[in-house]
Amino acid sequence: MDVMEVSNKKRYYTDSQERMAKLAKALSNPVRVYILDFLANNLDRCCYSGDMVEDLPIARSTLSEHLKELKKAGLIQGEINPPYIKYCINQDKWDEAKALFGSFFKR
Amino acid sequence: MDVMEVSNKKRYYTDSQERMAKLAKALSNPVRVYILDFLANNLDRCCYSGDMVEDLPIARSTLSEHLKELKKAGLIQGEINPPYIKYCINQDKWDEAKALFGSFFKR
DNA sequence: TCTTTGTTTCGTAAAATTACGAAATGGATG
DNA sequence: CATCCATTTCGTAATTTTACGAAACAAAGA
Numbered sequence: 001m002d003v004m005e006v007s008n009k010k011r012y013y014t015d016s017q018e019r020m021a022k023l024a025k026a027l028s029n030p031v032r033v034y035i036l037d038f039l040a041n042n043l044d045r046c047c048y049s050g051d052m053v054e055d056l057p058i059a060r061s062t063l064s065e066h067l068k069e070l071k072k073a074g075l076i077q078g079e080i081n082p083p084y085i086k087y088c089i090n091q092d093k094w095d096e097a098k099a100l101f102g103s104f105f106k107r
Numbered sequence: 108m109d110v111m112e113v114s115n116k117k118r119y120y121t122d123s124q125e126r127m128a129k130l131a132k133a134l135s136n137p138v139r140v141y142i143l144d145f146l147a148n149n150l151d152r153c154c155y156s157g158d159m160v161e162d163l164p165i166a167r168s169t170l171s172e173h174l175k176e177l178k179k180a181g182l183i184q185g186e187i188n189p190p191y192i193k194y195c196i197n198q199d200k201w202d203e204a205k206a207l208f209g210s211f212f213k214r
Numbered sequence: 215t216c217t218t219t220g221t222t223t224c225g226t227a228a229a230a231t232t233a234c235g236a237a238a239t240g241g242a243t244g
Numbered sequence: 245c246a247t248c249c250a251t252t253t254c255g256t257a258a259t260t261t262t263a264c265g266a267a268a269c270a271a272a273g274a
Binding site for chain 2: 010025
């Protein structure tokens with residue numbers, strides 16, 4: 001970890017605004033919305049990458065990149081279960097997003 | 108997930124998924140979140156492009172492009188009031204977005 | 215050990231996004 | 245009519261996103 005450093009750089013956006021933008025970017029592609037829908041609708045089942053690619057018009061490697069984006073945004077996590085990887089929603093981040101979007105639109 | 112067959116063309120995403128992705132894309136940039144915040148917090152006042160550029164580290168033309176994006180997404184509208192343009196939230200679209208994101212995260 | 219299997223990473227290419235300053239626009243005013 | 249003013253559009257450039265197939269990877273099994 002780097003030495004902490006007080007930033008004297010002017011900030012133009014609030015934390016909420018930046019977190020909103022980051023989460024929205026994660027949701028800004030229909031493949032990723034599909035993935036989240038799929039995982040949220042199958043909380044009880046195993047959700048492998050292979051289960052999803054069947055119904056999508058994209059290559060496996062492309063799906064993998066979208067999964068990586070969603071992981072980067074913190075919205076999903078992958079539990080390794082060889083040779084599969086079982087994906088699921090990260091409930092904490094999901095709740096954070098719910099709260100953020102909720103308070104943003106509640107006006 | 109449903110795969111719909113509409114007018115001979117296979118569709119891979121539901122309407123909700125595509126609308127979510129489009130709205131999220133409009134929200135995927137902090138400048139645009141800032142603009143929406145600004146407009147939503149100043150519903151009673153006139154909101155000119157010039158009012159916003161003051162506090163943002165971007166050129167007027169860039170702000171204009173972001174406004175165009177938000178207009179394209181239907182989230183805002185501009186009322187011409189020469190030589191100014193008064194911007195405001197499009198409440199119908201706002202409510203639609205609220206409902207979409209609300210039902211998406213409500214689980 | 216050599217495959218097999220599901221998945222990710224890499225190399226690459228096309229398209230979209232973001233940004234700027236200059237120039238154009240469309241009313242209003244002198 | 246010429247000018248002013250806030251704003252948009254244009255031309256352009258840098259960066260990011262999306263996508264693919266090939267290659268790499270990691271664990272299990274023959």
